[in-house]
Amino acid sequence: MSNTLSRRTLLKALGIGSAAALMPGVLNAATLPHVVVVGGGFAGATAAKYLKMWGGTSVEVTLIEANTTYVSPILSNLVLNHQKTTSDLSFNYVTHSTVYGINIVHDTLNTVDKTNQTVTLHSGTVLNYDRLILAGGMDFVDIPGLDFEKVPHAWKAGAQTNLLKDQIDAMVDGDHFVMTVPASPYRCPPGPYERACVVADYLKNTKGFANCQVTVLDANAAITVEADTFGAKFTEYGVNYRPNISIASVDSDARSITFTENGGGAQTLSANVLNVIPNQKAAKIVFDAGLNSGNWAPVNPLSYESTLAQNIHVIGDSQATGQPKSGHMGNSQAKICADAVLRSLNNVALNTAPKTNTACYSPVSSTHASWLTAVYEYNSETGKMQLVADAGYPAAGAPSTENYSQMFNWSGNLFADTFS
Amino acid sequence: MRYHKIPFLLSGVSAALLLASCGGGSSSSTSITSSDTTTSSAVISGTVPGTKIEAFCADGSYYTVNSTDDGTSQHPFSLTVPAGVDCHLVMTTNENDPVNRIVTPIEIESGTVASGVINTSVEFALGYVPLALNLSDIVDSNGDGVTDTPLRISPVIPDGVAILELSLDPLDDDRDGIPNIYEDDDNDGEYNQEDSDDDNDGIPDSEEADNSDSDGDGIDDLYDRDDDNDGLTDDVDSDDDNDGTPDSEDSDHDDDNETSSSSTVYTPVSAYTASVGRLLASQCAQCHGTNGHSVNSWDSLAGESASELVEEMLEIKAGEEAPIMQAQAHGYSDAEIRALAEWFATQPGSESEEE
Incomplete structure (x- = not known):
């Protein structure tokens, strides 16, 4: 850039x-x-x-x-x-x-x-x-001690993305990847879980590391979207998922994070690669x-x-x-x-009846992706947007190779509709 | 990065760089009622004393023509410019005589608006433009040969022509009617385009490291269809920067923009018209492309028959096929589906987009 x-x-x-x-x-x-x-x-x-x-x-x-x-x-x-x-x-x-x-x-x-x-x-x-x-x-909401040049968020793409990529590439077998999930609402609800899956798959199946550990520290009480999909993948990849996390501070040089879990006492976890996605505003x-x-x-x-x-x-x-x-x-x-x-x-x-929609394909490996979609309508009584009633939203699709290839049709038209 | 680009107009001395001015301002327009048009270029015509006519347009493109000497004192000219793009007109008499050359930017008056910004989609006949032929007849306080103020003319404004006062005019930063190229920022008696050192800092403009506007027209090279203002747009110009090195050796040169912009034909409308069907249909564009023109194997919806689209959507809504599309379909009422389908049916389809 x-x-x-x-x-x-x-x-x-x-x-x-x-x-x-x-x-x-x-x-x-x-x-x-x-x-x-x-x-x-x-x-x-x-x-x-x-x-x-x-x-x-x-x-x-x-x-x-x-x-x-x-x-x-x-x-x-x-x-x-x-x-x-x-x-x-x-x-x-x-x-x-x-x-x-x-x-x-x-x-x-x-x-x-x-x-x-x-x-x-x-x-x-x-x-x-x-x-x-x-x-x-x-x-981002500030976290004491957090320096994004050392502990990337990679939640705005570009240099941050490549910094995290380079750190992951430097991992060796037995290393520990720790990432955090911000409290809702935050940008791209499936994104953090998608990232945990992609990284775990990459370390395990592409790099062939049998002993790497992936830990997800989630500020939320449970996986916020596509819980069945991501929960199953976490089990498959052996991801250590820990909800109800409240971050206290980060030591960016040591790549360690201090937090409480379920309101308990402070604990500190050290990582070889630490990816902190802070709460947002x-x-x-x-x-x-x-x-x-x-x-x-x-x-x-x-x-x-x-x-x-x-x-x-x-x-x-x-x-x-x-x-x-x-x-x-x-x-x-x-x-x-x-x-x-x-x-x-x-x-x-x-116009008093706007409709909006969201759709998101999420890769969970280098070959499989899931999807999530919903349509929103205006409720004139509450003055708010809401999921279209009785339509079963949000709707989700399980990971497949078909969805992985469709993901690029979705993103291709979305990119073109926005930038060309 | 490409530096050292030489503007090609007139003497072509050096890259012209301009001091900029800024500030807000009013924006207004004459009451223009042009209809939608599918033409991609328009013509500005008129008669003048023997003259070089130039147009500087907001997409960075540049056009020039000399009037035709027909033996009278009013030489006809006709200059083709892109339709629907804001352009400035500049006329130069005695153009081959550096001492007596007179550069006259043109301003059009229409009702309460007087502006040098012309946006036309049709032929715009200016009539006779009374340009000065003698320096003694113009006000030129800094002696750079450019009139201090634009020449105001009041031709009949046809439908399809808009005279615009803009809030932000990259071609004329201070919005005084004198395009950037013909400003004299350092007030040294040479207007920027002729001045090899616009800011009198001793460093030639062509060597200023932050020169991102090679031709000095105010449009950054990134957004300039004609980086060197030689009249050839960069997609057909084999040497965008006039440095003698063909673009074929420039790894940054690509035609992606040309391809993508031609896949969705855009013709600017002159007025907003509310359309519920279009707004609903626009919510399909995230996945099916702008105005229903998909850029990949997902279905294009533009130009499809409304009844077929409705039938298909209702089938998807009721059925078990195409899970993500089924999920979307549940979000729209039958009436909404009809409205968006009817709008897609009005859109020009593409042969290559047949299912």
Whole structure:
């Protein structure tokens, strides 16, 4: 990943631009509305694309994203067992720019002025917005002593993924791999269990290590999704699964973790490779803008507009509708949000019956994958999204080689729908 | 990384880099009511004194044409630009005479809007554009040969043409109507494109390590369809950077974007129209591709008959086949299935996507 800071951007930051660079006066008497999307992951990239696909030349769309390359967390556990590389999972915004006519600005959000409806970027650039869509993903809750450069989370893909891969590759027979599962809600519910399976399979069946141990320390009381599938695989691989874990601290140099189990006394476990996926909260930009209630951002599920600020929408991992946090779901919500933004900019009433869905194929080895899916509906009485009633959700499929190959059809179309 | 790219316009002295300015601003548009169109290019025409006409477009593409000397004082021209893409027009008289050359950016006035950003999907006739032929007739305070302000004209705006005031215009950062290329950021009397050292720091622009915009048009090379503004888009230009080394020796050169963007035809609409069926159908795209155009062996739904799609969905819903699809089908009412199927049926299908 590279963060492009072109010379022009640098000069902006230094304030060397013309006088207009410093003009704070921003008019907003727009008949051509400007929608600013912050964050180019599955939610933000989809929102920007669909805003232009549906709104065309009636709307100006700017996507603010720090990086020129996005590495998908989806399928990234397959980097750990050498079935994929991070470059296989890398995407850019060229189609967004050259095909859809979206302004791409490689920068980060500094402040939001909700009253004047402007955002200030790290470089100093000020942009007005008629609608602001925050798609910043999630952030981690701090754990004392945790240094991600030594103890990777590998829960945002890219360098972290390769760091964990390299650590796993350096393991020898008899070594101990310890990973943690964050408390719900967290990004990608099946992901941690999927990772434990993929790593255990890799060590045991690919590397042929009979004596490696894999331990899963779960903050939750039980496996949160596909419990039958993952439980059976844990038994097959000999994974040591320990629920009701509360992490106290990490010694990143020693690769050891101190925690309590079922509310008991503190204990410490040392690992050869330690993968801590901390508890999660809304992205920092959500907190900075004062759009959180507790750890997440409350929104109206008809539009994903914040219930705390007008004309600002929050989609993807940061929002608090209770729908699972995943790339597929972020893409799904982005379309509801894009449609709602365009409706409101055109004085059309919001759609009152949105449907969203999630689907996830999870590899459990280098040959087998399971799946999980659900469709969500709006309940007008509660004002919330809920699983479609009487449909048996969530639905799951057992691991198979057929599902493993179908997984790439699912991800291929999801990637294309988001990035091309 | 590719450095040392030379813009090809006019004298082609050096890579032009621009100081940027920024700030928010109003965005507004004239009341444009263009209809959807399937054309992929449009034409801007008119008459001028003997002139070179250039268009700088938001996808980084560049177009130029010289007016035709027909023996009158009003030479006709016709310049083809991409449809539905924001473009700036610049006209240069005495273009072959470096001393008396006059560069005039064009601004279109329509109602309350005056902007240099033209978005057309049709032929846009400007009529006669009264360009100056003598330096004494223009205001050029820094003597760089570029008019200080754009020339405002008021042609009839046909359906299919939008004159846009943007909040963020990469081609004209300070939104003063003078495209970045023709700004003179260091105020040394040479506009950026001609200036081999835009910021007067003594380092030639071509050697500035953070030069990611070879032609200085404001569009980063990554997003620039024509990195060197030589009029050849990079997918047909055998030498994107005009350094004499063919792209075939550039391992970074690929055609993936061309392939993927042609699989889903996108024609910008001029107005949003609410559609419940389209919104429901968009929730199929995660697995079946944008607008129902799958990029792999999973079914494309675009252009399928609505009745067949409905029948199939209801069968799946009732049956035991296709477990994940069955699970999805349970989430939608029969009425919703009909609405999304009817929308998919309106989409252009693809021969290669037959089941």
